Amino acid sequence: MSDDTADRPLLVILRHAPxxxxxxxxGLDVALVAAAFGRTVTLLFMGDGVEALRPGQTAGPLGQKGTHPTLDMLAMYDIEDLRVDAISLAERGLSTAELQWSATPVTAEQLPAVIASAAPVFNF
Amino acid sequence: MLLHLLNRSPAGSRLPEDVLRAMGPDDRLLLIESGVYGAVSPQADCFKTLKGRCYALQDDLSARGLAERHADWIIPVDMAGFVALTAETQRTVSWY
Amino acid sequence: MASEQGKLRYALVVLGAPYSQAATHSALRFGEALITQGHRLDTVFFYHDGVYNTSRLAAPPQDEPHLVDAWVRLANEQGTELLVCVAAALRRGLLDEREAQRYGKPAFSVEPPFVLAGIGQLVEAGITHDRMVTFAP
Incomplete structure (x- = not known):
C-alpha cells in the first residue's frame, strides 16, 4: 500500500458535465461503491463537472437517466464531503448559493492540498 | 509529491489551466500523447511556471515530429523515465 | 508494502478504446517498461470505453498491432490480472459466456484471461497496490 492510504479520504474528481x-x-459509481465499502469519500467538482450541481436538470430525450437522481442519493451512502472548484464555478457564471446540492467552494490556494491529501485519487 | 499526466493539446481546452491550479509547488507534470504539443513554443509558455518539473514523453514527441522542437526547459523522458517518475512520486493523477 | 526494496506493485486503469485512442498503446508500453525495470504489473482494470480492449472478436488488420493479444500475452507471461468492469462491459456488448447465457445472447465476447469484475475491485486496486496509473482517452 502506498504510504498511509488507509487513513486518507478517497477522492473522486468529476470534470465532465451531465x-x-x-x-x-x-465517476459517481466509483464514489458510491467506495462508500458502500466503508471508505470516506470526497467528491471534487471541477471544470465542466460543476454543471452536475446546477438545478433544473432532467432526463435526456431518449430516456437517458441523467445524474441528478444519483446526487440525491449521496447522503444515503454517507458521502457528505462535496467540494467545488471556485474558479470553475465562476467561469460558468455559477455561485454556490444557486447549486442544488450544497458543496464547499475550494479556492485556487486550497485546491492542491485537497488533491494531495487524498488517496486513492480517481479523475473522471 | 504527485505526478500529473496530461494527454491533451493545450489548444482548444481549458484543461491545462485546471491542471496547473491543481498542482502543488513540488508536483511534477508529464505531457503524454497529444499533450506533448504543449511542449513546443509558444504553447509551452503556459507551463513555464513549472520549469524544472515539466516533462514530455520522448516517444510521443518523436511520433509527432517534435523530437527536436520542444522548448529547451522541458525535460524529455523515455518510458523508463516515465516509470521512474511514477515511482518517485506518491501518486499519479491523470487529466484528459 | 513492496515485497522487495524499490520494487513496486502497479495497477493500471485503462479508460480508452483500442484503435480509437492512444490510451491502450500508452498503457501497454508503460506496462512493459515497468516490468523491464523489475516492478510488478499485478492488475489492469478496464473501465469506461476501456472495456472494448477485451473483445475476443477484435480482428485488426495484420499490419497493425493486435492490442487484445498484447493484453493476453501480458497475463500469460506476468500473471497480470485483467479485470473488466461488468457494469461498463454489459452496456457495451462485452459479455463472458455466463453473462451471455444469463441474458439469452447468441454469442459471448469476453473470455479468460479477461475476467468480469465489480467496481469494488477498482477501488481495491487503488488501495492495495503501491501505484495506480490511469490511461484515458
Whole structure:
C-alpha cells in the first residue's frame, strides 16, 4: 500500500458535465461503491463537472437517466464531503448559493492540498 | 509529491489551466500523447511556471515530429523515465 | 508494502478504446517498461470505453498491432490480472459466456484471461497496490 492510504479520504474528481457521455455517471459509481465499502469519500467538482450541481436538470430525450437522481442519493451512502472548484464555478457564471446540492467552494490556494491529501485519487 | 499526466493539446481546452491550479509547488507534470504539443513554443509558455518539473514523453514527441522542437526547459523522458517518475512520486493523477 | 526494496506493485486503469485512442498503446508500453525495470504489473482494470480492449472478436488488420493479444500475452507471461468492469462491459456488448447465457445472447465476447469484475475491485486496486496509473482517452 502506498504510504498511509488507509487513513486518507478517497477522492473522486468529476470534470465532465451531465449528459456528456457516461463519465459523470461512471465517476459517481466509483464514489458510491467506495462508500458502500466503508471508505470516506470526497467528491471534487471541477471544470465542466460543476454543471452536475446546477438545478433544473432532467432526463435526456431518449430516456437517458441523467445524474441528478444519483446526487440525491449521496447522503444515503454517507458521502457528505462535496467540494467545488471556485474558479470553475465562476467561469460558468455559477455561485454556490444557486447549486442544488450544497458543496464547499475550494479556492485556487486550497485546491492542491485537497488533491494531495487524498488517496486513492480517481479523475473522471 | 504527485505526478500529473496530461494527454491533451493545450489548444482548444481549458484543461491545462485546471491542471496547473491543481498542482502543488513540488508536483511534477508529464505531457503524454497529444499533450506533448504543449511542449513546443509558444504553447509551452503556459507551463513555464513549472520549469524544472515539466516533462514530455520522448516517444510521443518523436511520433509527432517534435523530437527536436520542444522548448529547451522541458525535460524529455523515455518510458523508463516515465516509470521512474511514477515511482518517485506518491501518486499519479491523470487529466484528459 | 513492496515485497522487495524499490520494487513496486502497479495497477493500471485503462479508460480508452483500442484503435480509437492512444490510451491502450500508452498503457501497454508503460506496462512493459515497468516490468523491464523489475516492478510488478499485478492488475489492469478496464473501465469506461476501456472495456472494448477485451473483445475476443477484435480482428485488426495484420499490419497493425493486435492490442487484445498484447493484453493476453501480458497475463500469460506476468500473471497480470485483467479485470473488466461488468457494469461498463454489459452496456457495451462485452459479455463472458455466463453473462451471455444469463441474458439469452447468441454469442459471448469476453473470455479468460479477461475476467468480469465489480467496481469494488477498482477501488481495491487503488488501495492495495503501491501505484495506480490511469490511461484515458
Amino acid at each position: 449528459h456528456d457521455g457516461s463519465w459523470l455517471r461512471e
